[in-house]
Amino acid sequence: MTSQHVYDGKSKRVYVKSSEEIVMEFKDEVTAGDGAYKALVPGKGVLCALVSAHLFRVLEDSGISTHFVEYDGLRSITAKKLKMVPVEVIVRNYSYGSLLKRMPLYGELDPLVPPLVEFHYKDDSLHDPLILPEDILRTNILTSRELSRIIELSILVNHVLSKHFRSAGLKLVDIKLEYGFNSSGELLLADEVSGDTFRVLDENGRHLDKEVFRKTKNTDLLLKAYQELATRLGLRWEVVLSTKIFG
Ligand SMILES: Nc1ncnc2c1ncn2[C@@H]1O[C@H](COP(=O)(O)OP(=O)(O)O)[C@@H](O)[C@H]1O
Ligand SMILES: [Mg+2]
Structure with missing residues (x-):
């Protein structure tokens, strides 16, 4: 290279x-x-x-x-x-993983309708902490317009992928998304979209994602x-x- x-x-x-x-x-x-x-x-x-x-x-x-x-x-x-936005957006269709730990009133795989959108500050040394939309605005990571756009895009990405997976008999549990700005200031979906960044289940509830490694x-x-x-x-x-x- x-x-x-x-x-x-x-x-x-x-x-x-x-x-x-x-x-x-x-x-x-x-x-x-x-x-x-x-x-x-x-x-x-x-x-x-x-x-x-x-x-x-x-x-x-x-x-x-x-x-x-x-x-x-x-x-x-x-x-x-x-220019990457230092925020991970998680869209959840079913409760799982860290959500169950921070809010015990959810049962495992309870449907979340409409999907729950969560934000984490991307910093490994702080373990990507959960943050509020307000934190993103107050620290000027994004303007409120940009934040609204990211939420809208994330819901749309989740919708398109849920549908695509459904047609393959798979269920999208949750997904982590990253965004960045191009030179014209447009927000684009970035990073990757794979089993490392989403959880997906087959008809038998079997994970076809990184959860397999986390568990076993x-x-x-x-x-x-x-x-x-x-x-x-x-x-x-x-x-x-x-x-x-x-x-
Ligand atoms: N289009 C892009 N332009 C610049 N940086 C990007 C783009 N897409 C993804 N990245 C960044 O590149 C890195 C990808 O490598 P990865 O192994 O996922 O890193 P990390 O351990 O930080 O998650 C991430 O930091 C991600 O934010
Ligand atoms: Mg990464």
């Missing part, structure tokens, strides 16, 4: 390709428990890049602006370089779940994984 390596994240390596574009290389590492558990899962990077590219295309086809530019068919996605710490089971997710979305991952050397 000729482009400059600028950021080594938990799940991706980011390279600057030009003043306008970055390349996100999906790693085979998986982390859980705020980085307390780490493991190598050969094939995971390809599967997450494949699923992410597919879902960005689904979203673009529904008229949602994303940072997606192109997919190399392996583990790298070229995307528009953005078993990398083979995680790989199987990610392969199943890609298959269910109609993606041909076998060819890529059987012909390429991963690392």
